[in-house]
Amino acid sequence: MKIQSYELYEVAIPTRRRHVWATSTVDVGSGYLLIKLISDDGTEGWGECTAMAEWGGDFGVYYGETRKTCRIIFEEFLFPAIEGCDPFEIAVIHDKMDKAVRGYPYAKTGVDMAVYDMLGKALDKPVCKLLGGQYRDRIELGHSLGINLSIEEAVEEAVMVQQTGFHMVKIKGGWDPARDLELLRRVRKEVGPEMHIIVDANQAYRSAKEAIQWGQRMDEYNLFFMEQPVEGLEQMAQVTDMLRVPVCADESCWTPTDALNLLKYKGADFFSIYVAKPGGLYKGRVIASIAEAAICCNVNGSGEFGIGNAACMHLAASSKCINLPCMIPVTHVDGHPGQPPVYSFIDDIITKPFEYEDGCLLLPEGPGLGVEIDMDKIRKYSI
Ligand SMILES: [Mg+2]
Known part of the structure; x- marks a missing residue:
């Protein structure tokens, strides 16, 4: 062939x-x-x-x-x-x-x-059977609250996704830690103690000390973890060392070499693994294998269509270390019952929407990525 x-x-x-x-x-x-x-x-x-x-x-x-x-x-x-x-x-x-x-x-x-x-x-x-095997048949999802939402809109959306079965929401933040803390407080008040809430600053807190000070205050509202509070391994290691709240590396974790350095220099407690950051499923699995030694991980997408979402699910299904809810912005298809209320597209290029059940996406069945192109x-x- x-x-x-x-x-x-x-x-x-x-x-x-x-x-x-x-x-x-x-x-x-x-x-x-x-x-x-x-x-x-x-x-x-x-x-x-x-x-x-x-x-x-x-x-x-x-x-x-x-x-x-x-x-x-x-x-x-x-x-x-x-x-x-x-x-x-x-x-x-x-x-x-x-x-x-x-x-x-x-x-x-x-x-x-x-x-x-x-x-x-x-x-x-x-595909998951070509990557090591199928550890799970469903992928638990988290939902991301964009930084462009007002506090009221974000709180309302967090409540809505909880009602549809989600157990984790991500607050996109980083521009203003006081706003992030306030939104965390408001969401926590509305969703109760069980829901996992994370704050993803996308490298935007101005210093490790700022991230540490605000992270300590966020701990009061049972922050599940803080994602990429600052830029660079050195600052990430400082925040990871000082915060009780776990720290997740996203922008700092693109390649297998990044993953090794994060482990070596204790730059994070968790990894956010993508299919696309390292250049595909093959290298994504390498990062997952490195992470299996010591780290909790999730697989996160970046606005994929159906083909990419399927790839994210196969990586998550075949990696033992994926034990946190995943941000896979699966396509919304109007009229399809049970679609998760995640941000995404109004349509898709695959013939059949993914199945959704109790806050989880079900791994598509069938050979290859399991999706048919329309x-x-x-x-x-x-x-
Ligand atoms: Mg992120």
């Missing part, structure tokens, strides 16, 4: 509403590149590059990508490097991509997802 050809699509789906965090400037979902790889025996695999121009690691590393840069990188570097490769040699494929061009994890993620989808279809196995929708939303 050999990777023989490809098709590319650029797609944007309207969002239910804007979702903003401290460092975001571009609207989620304003256009992604979809990659279809085709093998010499006609097997197809789909991948998604959910590139974000302003999303990256600490201090400007892992530069932002866009759907246009993903297209150029794929056509000029990645496909020539992997053309003719055996899709069963996923490690070799990553090595070839990394030698062809440094960086560009979103573009590489699209290839990685498509190769895994193709492999699963060729073997008639779900070509009419791809045409409808092409840009």
